[in-house]
Amino acid sequence: MRRKILYLLFVLCIEFVNAHEVNEAFFEFVIKSNSVEVYVEFPWTMRNALIEYNPDLKHSTSKADFVKTFEKYLIENLILENSDRRQLNFDFFEELPQNGESHQNKYMLVYSGSNLARVQNTIMFNLYDNQVNYNSFQINAEKKTYETNKSNPFFYLKDDVNDFMIYLVMIGIPLLYLIIRAIKKSSSERST
Numbered sequence: 260m261r262r263k264i265l266y267l268l269f270v271l272c273i274e275f276v277n278a279h280e281v282n283e284a285f286f287e288f289v290i291k292s293n294s295v296e297v298y299v300e301f302p303w304t305m306r307n308a309l310i311e312y313n314p315d316l317k318h319s320t321s322k323a324d325f326v327k328t329f330e331k332y333l334i335e336n337l338i339l340e341n342s343d344r345r346q347l348n349f350d351f352f353e354e355l356p357q358n359g360e361s362h363q364n365k366y367m368l369v370y371s372g373s374n375l376a377r378v379q380n381t382i383m384f385n386l387y388d389n390q391v392n393y394n395s396f397q398i399n400a401e402k403k404t405y406e407t408n409k410s411n412p413f414f415y416l417k418d419d420v421n422d423f424m425i426y427l428v429m430i431g432i433p434l435l436y437l438i439i440r441a442i443k444k445s446s447s448e449r450s451t
Contacts (some may be wrong), residue, residue: 279429282304282389284299284305284390285299286299288375294371294373294406295347296370300363301364301382301383307382309328313332326357337382337383338383340379347372349370351369372374375416379412390409396416
């Protein structure tokens, strides 16, 4: 009986250890009037992605080297563009408190600009072929999440009003054609 209880505890502990996947990162975008704040949760393996990106870090003990590499890595791998396809400027990042979790790192990234329309997120793709980044937005009181991975490294933010207009045009033109055709047919039958 004692062995079964120990085995059960062991299995439960393994589940808690594996609770955060090493190939998943979470991004929450907060769009402001002239900037975009991105709240990020990286797994502990982000350090390995930086070393893979800049092998000189293997032998570095300087935090400044890691910070410089991290900023360069962010600029190249998290690209935010506005509706004119102009890249928003990366301004700075700030490390956030860990809340007792040592297997992940939390940051706030700040980009200046407005009209965010396209996001390319290839962070940690250099480390894992099956890396998945979850990108969440609060849009019109609805939370939307877009996934990026190696086969789909970017996404467009869709405006629900524009989607409605596109569908209206797609349905409206054929419908208008059918109505005009029916009216012409009806009027030609009356005249004969």
